[in-house]
Amino acid sequence: RVMRCGHCGGGMSTRWMRGAPYFVCAQRHLGLCDHGVSIQARNASEEIERRMFARLRGRHRWQHPPHPARSTEMAAARLEVARARDILARLHLMRADGTIEPREYEDALRLQRGRLEALEQRLARAEARVDEEAKAAALAMLADDLGQAVEAWPALTLEARRDIMGLLVREVLVLAGRGTARERLRVHWV
Numbered sequence: 001r002v003m004r005c006g007h008c009g010g011g012m013s014t015r016w017m018r019g020a021p022y023f024v025c026a027q028r029h030l031g032l033c034d035h036g037v038s039i040q041a042r043n044a045s046e047e048i049e050r051r052m053f054a055r056l057r058g059r060h061r062w063q064h065p066p067h068p069a070r071s072t073e074m075a076a077a078r079l080e081v082a083r084a085r086d087i088l089a090r091l092h093l094m095r096a097d098g099t100i101e102p103r104e105y106e107d108a109l110r111l112q113r114g115r116l117e118a119l120e121q122r123l124a125r126a127e128a129r130v131d132e133e134a135k136a137a138a139l140a141m142l143a144d145d146l147g148q149a150v151e152a153w154p155a156l157t158l159e160a161r162r163d164i165m166g167l168l169v170r171e172v173l174v175l176a177g178r179g180t181a182r183e184r185l186r187v188h189w190v
Contacts, residue, residue, distance in 0.1 A: 002166070003044070006175035006186070008033035014041060023174060037176045039184060044174070047181035049153070049161075052168055055189065070130045077123040084116040135190070 003012035003023050010027035017024070021041040028036025091108055094100040100108070153161070173186040 002169050002171050004171050004173050005033060005037050006173040006184075007035045007037055010036075012174065025174075035176060037174045037184075039174050039181060043181040044172070044185060047185055048165065048169065048172060048187060051185075051187050052165065053153075055168070070126070070133055074123070074126040074130050077119065077126045081116065081119045081123050084112060084119050088112050088116065 005025035008027050012023040013026040015024045022038045024038040025036025027033035095105045170188045170190050175184045
């Protein structure tokens with residue numbers, strides 16, 4: 001569920017009110033939200049779609065292809081982490097065999113653990129960059145495909161629309177108030 005109450009953060013459910021479907025804070029009916037929000041489903045969906053298509057139309061302007069050096073950087077970081085882990089394993093074996101003194105072992109262990117921690121952080125950053133570039137490339141392809149199929153959007157099944165929105169939208173917060181959907185919705189993108 002991507003729809004969330006802007007007051008309590010809980011999920012929203014669909015209910016019929018005043019002859020139309022509404023997104024309503026599910027926590028309010030359980031007594032867990034003292035100010036649960038609601039918004040007409042049609043207005044919310046139209047506003048989310050409008051923002052999604054605007055975002056997709058603008059995406060091609062700033063999309064860059066994935067940089068091949070990122071994968072090389074990630075592979076090098078993985079190799080360094082593996083080497084540091086190997087050195088730690090050898091230190092443990094040397095201590096168990098008695099070929100290294102306890103004080104020397106503790107100093108080397110502390111140094112290698114610090115080095116391993118730094119390398120693991122470097123690897124995490126490299127993996128995050130590669131992941132972000134891959135997501136951006138996938139979204140750019142999706143944007144191109146959807147950009148051409150905007151006219152076909154109404155013909156898609158509700159399930160297909162939800163799947164596409166799920167690729168782009170992380171969550172939608174519905175704020176309390178009586179304003180328009182444009183004023184009350186906060187869309188957080190993937």
